[in-house]
Amino acid sequence: MTRHVELISTGAELLIGRTVNSHAHALARALHPTGLRLSRDTTIPDDPQVLLGTLKGALERVDVVVVTGGLGPTSDDITRETIAAWLDRPLVLDRDASERIRQACEKRGLEPSQARMRQALVLEGAVVWPNLTGAAPGELIEENGKFIVLLPGPPREMEPILTQSLVPWIEQQYRLIPPPEHIFLLAGAAEGDIVTLFEKHHFPPDGIAAAYCASAGTLEIRLSADSPVLLKGAADTVRGLLGDAVFAEERTSLEAVAGRMLAEKKLTLATAESCTGGLLGSRITNVSGSSAYYLGGVVAYDNRIKIQLLGVSEDTLAGYGAVSPQTAKQMAEGVRQRLGADFGIGITGIAGPAGGTAEKPVGLVYIALADDGQTKVRECRLSSNREFVRFMSTQLALDMLRLRLMQK
Amino acid sequence: MTRHVELISTGAELLIGRTVNSHAHALARALHPTGLRLSRDTTIPDDPQVLLGTLKGALERVDVVVVTGGLGPTSDDITRETIAAWLDRPLVLDRDASERIRQACEKRGLEPSQARMRQALVLEGAVVWPNLTGAAPGELIEENGKFIVLLPGPPREMEPILTQSLVPWIEQQYRLIPPPEHIFLLAGAAEGDIVTLFEKHHFPPDGIAAAYCASAGTLEIRLSADSPVLLKGAADTVRGLLGDAVFAEERTSLEAVAGRMLAEKKLTLATAESCTGGLLGSRITNVSGSSAYYLGGVVAYDNRIKIQLLGVSEDTLAGYGAVSPQTAKQMAEGVRQRLGADFGIGITGIAGPAGGTAEKPVGLVYIALADDGQTKVRECRLSSNREFVRFMSTQLALDMLRLRLMQK
Structure with a gap:
């Protein structure tokens, strides 16, 4: 058997610029511990002929092909019926899935219409994997020693089935050691x-x-x-x-690493953000358990908030401007002191595309880190777009914190 | 000529779960106004044989194939050399690109090493599209009436070339009206x-x-x-x-729509976030020009911050808990009043996966919207993971604001 898996992502929405296709990312991550590797992802529209052509090509190269999408209630959902017709297998109602759909309809006062119940159909002989966050279950179809896996398209339905059903099946089916x-x-x-x-x-x-x-x-x-x-x-x-x-030295995020260090050392953090508008707080709190070390912060977008909630002095703002090392320093120190945290971070800058001057161009960001001993300010000159400037500012702020924590 | 374009995304990082492939999304968006459509995206590793096989298949179906990635300085960057060898065309140094690399090296005190200068090589006869945010330029190669477009892999290099060079070329080459x-x-x-x-x-x-x-x-x-x-x-x-x-009725974001309404009505907004940790502020300020209507906010992750910076009463927190309609209401009213805004939004909830109880399960979120007349509180019961609960909370908060603004 090959050590490779191919993915076929179906859905017009993936090809018209509506949605970023995150399926390959999720599948590759889920496969990682099993030692199997994703060798190709083909994104195609909801078209029976294109689907079958792509599926046949993939089955020639690998033993396991995952197809996502096209299992929903609407007329552009064609995956299940197309594959059933090709393999000449009847569709049968899965009892658990149909019961789950009926209950969900009842709870919300909806009719269990034919369109909705169609989502409980599976190919005869398939192994059915329950979908606990949606209607259409996943299924595993064996054909001539090869495996076709059908998964629903919405990431929040597809991803739990990946980790709870597909990965355990692969682990049982394959016994491979990942290459070092x-x-x-x-x-x-x-x-x-x-x-x-x-x-x-x-x-x-x-x-x-x-x-x-x-x-x-x-x-x-x-x-x-x-x-x-x-x-x-x-x-x-x-x-x-x-x-x-x-x-x-493992796949993780910088906010998780800095957060773990804060938790281990029993230290707390508060943030004062201007150009990043809450993105730093949002990243920190995306880590479950962050309430142990993150107290909160102030999004001081308007200068009045910098003065009122952070104690930045009017003279500093008038003399050096909102985007200055002096303001960043007072923001970090102010939020640290007022929120009673061990560390305070202050970020102020020009995210663009508007607002830049010759002296203070778009991408100029000051990041300050205050603790009980000192306040360090870093000047950054970042390029590219607004989103990048904002994200990179939070990244560099977290890295300053991490480096400071290493010395503690 | 066909109205379709195929994309081939190369790069091991796209298949190992490291990076979400955003190229299809960016290309489809850029193509949209031209009337051309992306019909397939195939993501493959950096392998010459796989690349050529995929490219030949795509050229049989469509007239324009875009290949991203593999133009960098390292040994796993094989796109340019593989295609040059297949088409039997020599590689030549592009004067502008090499000059840009030399200048960038000089500015940063680096050697213009052979690996770096390799990025300025293009196929003889190609139309070269400058890369203003990186080293390797884009190029357009015509072969037997078909077109192969090579673009660098990093989105912040690829996307500007898309909009500044590829789209204008398509508009000139094709004269199509998008289907209604x-x-x-x-x-x-x-x-x-x-x-x-x-x-x-x-x-x-x-x-x-x-x-x-x-x-x-x-x-x-x-x-x-x-x-x-x-x-x-x-x-x-x-x-x-x-x-x-x-x-x-166009592709946009809810934060852009709500922001435009605030700007038009000259009204201001302040936010008080607990479980979303700054995500709402971050979304609002991701819109350029948001400083016209967004004053700032408080990330009140710790209860002490809710009391101190937002004026939530200790009795409310003790009697009803931090996740309650009463707390959400006081957060919204407190931030509105203290920051002097027309609207205040308060969000408190349990994002999970930990922290839920039978009475207050994971996914329970209260969203309050305060203005000068009244405060409305909405109870939401969201399912799925932490990220979804947090994002959906900000989405529903923005929609409450939008609906309120429609009545103003």
């Missing part, structure tokens, strides 16, 4: 700088492959090798070369 | 409810196709027809059936 790899995550580092540093130290040596991926303010360096011994040595080398710049 | 379609966006509506309502009114009539897509708290209804007259009638019908529930 080691990853390093860095915040705000440029791929080119790392490559240059590595080249200077004649890294990677023979037998080690290094791959790089930069996204959302994080650079991932992935080392792989056939030999675990070689890999361990290479990881030690990278650790020596990069030092503190590495924030994790 | 009309869209409606609704916040927090269930597809099934809309389908049932439509069925009851025998909608859609013959000649009109309706498609549905739910994502990120927004349901999109897309009507299409060959006849613009029929389409206009159908849009009127939908407008009559759905009324105020429709927040837009």
